[in-house]
Amino acid sequence: MPKYFIALLFALTSLHVYGQQKVIDAIFSNALASEVAYENLRILCETTEGRISGTPEAAAAVEFTRQIMASMDLDSVYLQEVWVPRWVRGDKEVARIVSTQIGSVDLTAVALGRSVGTGPDGLSAKVIEVMHLSDLEELGREGIEGKIVFFNRPVDQAHYNTFEAYSGAVDQRFHGPAEAARLGAVGAVIRSVTTAYHDHAHTGVTRLNEDGPNIPAIAVSPVGADKLSSRLKHDPDLKFYIRTTSHQLPDVISYNVIGEIRGSTYPDQIITVGGHLDSWDNSPGAHDDGAGCMQSIDVLRIFIEEGIHPKRTVRAVMFMDEEISQRGGNKYADLAHERGEKHYFAIESDRGAFTPRGFSIDSNQERLAAIQSLKPYFTPYGIHEFFSGGSGVDIAPLKNYFDMALVGLVTDSQRYFDLHHSSNDTFDQVNRREMQLGTAAMAAIIYLVDHLDILE
Amino acid sequence: MPKYFIALLFALTSLHVYGQQKVIDAIFSNALASEVAYENLRILCETTEGRISGTPEAAAAVEFTRQIMASMDLDSVYLQEVWVPRWVRGDKEVARIVSTQIGSVDLTAVALGRSVGTGPDGLSAKVIEVMHLSDLEELGREGIEGKIVFFNRPVDQAHYNTFEAYSGAVDQRFHGPAEAARLGAVGAVIRSVTTAYHDHAHTGVTRLNEDGPNIPAIAVSPVGADKLSSRLKHDPDLKFYIRTTSHQLPDVISYNVIGEIRGSTYPDQIITVGGHLDSWDNSPGAHDDGAGCMQSIDVLRIFIEEGIHPKRTVRAVMFMDEEISQRGGNKYADLAHERGEKHYFAIESDRGAFTPRGFSIDSNQERLAAIQSLKPYFTPYGIHEFFSGGSGVDIAPLKNYFDMALVGLVTDSQRYFDLHHSSNDTFDQVNRREMQLGTAAMAAIIYLVDHLDILE
Numbered sequence: 055m056p057k058y059f060i061a062l063l064f065a066l067t068s069l070h071v072y073g074q075q076k077v078i079d080a081i082f083s084n085a086l087a088s089e090v091a092y093e094n095l096r097i098l099c100e101t102t103e104g105r106i107s108g109t110p111e112a113a114a115a116v117e118f119t120r121q122i123m124a125s126m127d128l129d130s131v132y133l134q135e136v137w138v139p140r141w142v143r144g145d146k147e148v149a150r151i152v153s154t155q156i157g158s159v160d161l162t163a164v165a166l167g168r169s170v171g172t173g174p175d176g177l178s179a180k181v182i183e184v185m186h187l188s189d190l191e192e193l194g195r196e197g198i199e200g201k202i203v204f205f206n207r208p209v210d211q212a213h214y215n216t217f218e219a220y221s222g223a224v225d226q227r228f229h230g231p232a233e234a235a236r237l238g239a240v241g242a243v244i245r246s247v248t249t250a251y252h253d254h255a256h257t258g259v260t261r262l263n264e265d266g267p268n269i270p271a272i273a274v275s276p277v278g279a280d281k282l283s284s285r286l287k288h289d290p291d292l293k294f295y296i297r298t299t300s301h302q303l304p305d306v307i308s309y310n311v312i313g314e315i316r317g318s319t320y321p322d323q324i325i326t327v328g329g330h331l332d333s334w335d336n337s338p339g340a341h342d343d344g345a346g347c348m349q350s351i352d353v354l355r356i357f358i359e360e361g362i363h364p365k366r367t368v369r370a371v372m373f374m375d376e377e378i379s380q381r382g383g384n385k386y387a388d389l390a391h392e393r394g395e396k397h398y399f400a401i402e403s404d405r406g407a408f409t410p411r412g413f414s415i416d417s418n419q420e421r422l423a424a425i426q427s428l429k430p431y432f433t434p435y436g437i438h439e440f441f442s443g444g445s446g447v448d449i450a451p452l453k454n455y456f457d458m459a460l461v462g463l464v465t466d467s468q469r470y471f472d473l474h475h476s477s478n479d480t481f482d483q484v485n486r487r488e489m490q491l492g493t494a495a496m497a498a499i500i501y502l503v504d505h506l507d508i509l510e
Numbered sequence: 511m512p513k514y515f516i517a518l519l520f521a522l523t524s525l526h527v528y529g530q531q532k533v534i535d536a537i538f539s540n541a542l543a544s545e546v547a548y549e550n551l552r553i554l555c556e557t558t559e560g561r562i563s564g565t566p567e568a569a570a571a572v573e574f575t576r577q578i579m580a581s582m583d584l585d586s587v588y589l590q591e592v593w594v595p596r597w598v599r600g601d602k603e604v605a606r607i608v609s610t611q612i613g614s615v616d617l618t619a620v621a622l623g624r625s626v627g628t629g630p631d632g633l634s635a636k637v638i639e640v641m642h643l644s645d646l647e648e649l650g651r652e653g654i655e656g657k658i659v660f661f662n663r664p665v666d667q668a669h670y671n672t673f674e675a676y677s678g679a680v681d682q683r684f685h686g687p688a689e690a691a692r693l694g695a696v697g698a699v700i701r702s703v704t705t706a707y708h709d710h711a712h713t714g715v716t717r718l719n720e721d722g723p724n725i726p727a728i729a730v731s732p733v734g735a736d737k738l739s740s741r742l743k744h745d746p747d748l749k750f751y752i753r754t755t756s757h758q759l760p761d762v763i764s765y766n767v768i769g770e771i772r773g774s775t776y777p778d779q780i781i782t783v784g785g786h787l788d789s790w791d792n793s794p795g796a797h798d799d800g801a802g803c804m805q806s807i808d809v810l811r812i813f814i815e816e817g818i819h820p821k822r823t824v825r826a827v828m829f830m831d832e833e834i835s836q837r838g839g840n841k842y843a844d845l846a847h848e849r850g851e852k853h854y855f856a857i858e859s860d861r862g863a864f865t866p867r868g869f870s871i872d873s874n875q876e877r878l879a880a881i882q883s884l885k886p887y888f889t890p891y892g893i894h895e896f897f898s899g900g901s902g903v904d905i906a907p908l909k910n911y912f913d914m915a916l917v918g919l920v921t922d923s924q925r926y927f928d929l930h931h932s933s934n935d936t937f938d939q940v941n942r943r944e945m946q947l948g949t950a951a952m953a954a955i956i957y958l959v960d961h962l963d964i965l966e
Contacts (some may be wrong), residue, residue: 059535083668090705090767114602211943212539214891249943394571409865435670436867436922438894466865466892468943487667487705487924
């Protein structure tokens with residue numbers, strides 16, 4: 055090839071890259087200067103707090119996000135019907151240490167998601183403290199029967215990645231009660247799975263034994279767990295009293311909420327950007343995952359305001375029921391398959407609206423490499439991490455049907471498990487600029503994979 | 511060179527790198543699992559709030575940090591005498607819109623650092639709103655004389671880097687009042703230089719005209735600034751009433767507080783790690799810069815606990831009077847020179863105790879490259895940015911005397927100017943894990959540059 059031709063090619067490529075970087079810069083500037091998504095998140099948190107699937111709050115969140123998108127200049131806005139579970143916490147939980155020797159004290163507690171209640175009278179029993187699920191086998195039925203099992207292993211703070219720290223302790227919450235029940239326990243108490251040391255209790259779903267037995271199960275705050283542990287040392291015969299009235303009602307109808315910008319060139323190819331609309335019923339669900347929903351809608355706003363006409367159809371999806379049984383995500387994938395849709399790319403934001411640090415990419419090697427080649431566009435915005443990993447719970451079912459790239463927005467993980475699944479996950483814990491950098495990161499990667507056609 | 515020799519060399523190098531990475535991992539794990547620095551920061555914020563130079567609170571902070579270090583197993587702990595300015599805010603400021611047409615309203619305000627007071631009766635004048643310093647020249651003396659100048663340009667939120675956004679607006683606070691005074695203004699009101707939209711007012715130092723005239727100068731909250739601006743549109747003749755009793759007292763004696771681990775091999779070579787102990791008098795100074803002080807002390811704790819014996823002497827320095835006239839930093843450098851010390855490396859933490867993102871390196875090209883070569887040790891902890899730039903206000907005077915590398919710890923900048931120089935810079939805004947990642951980053955870079963002798 056003649057040298058001048060190479061030089062020309064190089065110049066054209068540079069111009070091309072330069073042109074794209076200008077779009078990326080415009081996306082970031084727009085996001086950082088905008089209050090829209092943040093103010094909508096404020097309203098969502100204030101008016102639909104506790105929007106676990108099947109509740110009136112969840113229905114209000116469906117209608118609120120539908121209205122937001124209906125007021126935008128989108129090509130279509132619609133609902134996707136989903137049957138969802140309807141688990142009800144009932145009365146405020148009571149969790150009380152009762153000791154004739156050292157007195158009684160109430161602990162801050164919250165029933166675990168899906169757990170059964172004690173009934174109105176509550177239950178009272180001796181407590182056996184364990185640190186690992188394997189302790190149950192060692193203790194055997196004789197050590198456990200008739201007792202409340204207290205799982206008290208804290209998260210290991212020494213991990214840099216708090217998702218790893220969380221994963222290292224959440225077995226207690228997810229499997230602990232079901233395992234204890236099989237050995238005759240009458241109740242289970244879990245130390246909240248959190249990186250914070252405070253008096254908030256953190257819930258989350260617990261596994262049920264399909265054919266029983268199942269027992270009441272609560273999480274106590276870290277402060278409460280330490281109280282219980284230290285009093286057990288003084289009085290091993292103390293009783294613990296639990297009262298929860300949680301119960302399961304029949305499934306009800308709810309919805310995924312969807313808004314679309316129709317693609318200019320390949321309208322039948324779909325790009326999904328989403329978060330989940332439900333939150334735990336004890337929480338405003340600001341980071342988990344009200345923010346992910348508002349960011350997804352804001353990607354569409356930015357495209358419209360910046361005059362970006364995507365080649366492919368870009369859909370913002372508010373998934374329903376991530377927290378309990380992921381019905382919304384599964385329904386979305388099933389319908390996409392049934393309707394013969396083509397899915398090109400999907401990205402989810404469900405790790406908290408903190409400063410974005412990168413993308414976790416679930417795809418084949420070619421698409422992984424293609425996405426990793428985009429890194430230079432993002433490093434000016436502090437986004438450096440492009441690695442192979444899981445995407446998001448709501449978009450993952452698309453893998454069942456489509457050969458495509460799925461991506462999870464990776465954010466700074468240090469604060470997430472301080473507030474995750476607790477009443478502490480409030481709007482004021484979200485920083486507008488951090489949230490909007492995440493919005494921009496998603497808009498930018500969607501623009502690039504669409505504009506450059508690199509995932510075909 | 512025989513092949514087996516190369517292989518051996520490679521194996522030894524890998525082992526060497528592996529050994530250092532193990533130390534780095536131990537430093538990060540120790541920092542993340544420790545509560546010590548965070549709890550000391552809590553006490554500092556609770557007991558010495560408003561510790562601007564010369565105050566009893568600043569003296570208490572000196573004694574508190576001296577006691578912390580005296581209780582550790584350090585080789586020496588001592589104070590370094592510094593004469594510091596003693597500026598006093600006086601009574602709570604009054605900033606009032608007075609309009610016969612649309613009523614009166616008080617705004618949240620704070621006097622600018624070093625500014626002169628109005629005297630007990632306050633002052634009242636018409637307001638002229640400007641957006642740029644250059645507007646003053648255009649208006650001229652006839653447009654300004656006898657008026658209060660209201661500088662109302664917000665920070666540009668579209669910047670990714672909030673330090674750039676801040677730099678683009680802070681000229682109003684630093685130069686505005688002095689420039690307005692020269693054209694006959696009787697007072698100056700500044701829109702708080704902040705990325706937040708809230709009702710906190712943010713102070714900071716303002717320049718004085720050395721031979722006068724100088725006028726009272728206050729910052730109003732962003733909410734207050736918008737109120738003033740919109741009411742001026744309705745009633746351009748409204749009066750603004752300011753009352754501040756701020757004033758300057760004679761200089762007083764204060765101290766830098768220093769703790770040392772003596773070097774095992776080159777004890778006469780000094781490594782400095784520091785933050786500044788003073789804070790603005792309207793603030794607990796949690797991020798700015800109580801955290802930087804506690805991180806610096808914690809570097810020494812980690813070295814002791816992990817059995818790291820540095821070759822060179824490592825000094826934690828709490829600098830006094832960063833906010834007003836940087837006397838502590840200048841004194842530290844002057845004394846180092848007078849005493850014929852050798853300074854090898856210095857690092858400062860004064861950008862808020864947020865997740866660390868990298869290092870800003872002020873040095874010659876060789877040392878810059880040497881420090882950049884350490885990046886692979888840090889990327890597992892999300893630290894990617896190793897760039898040439900300024901270090902910190904307190905350590906920078908060392909450059910006057912020493913040919914050395916100076917480094918500033920770079921942290922996530924998104925939240926810093928939400929709270930900077932305001933009553934909002936409270937302990938609860940600091941996340942323990944984010945702070946401790948910064949501590950670990952400083953301990954790790956000190957360990958590496960010392961152990962590997964790469965800055966000679």
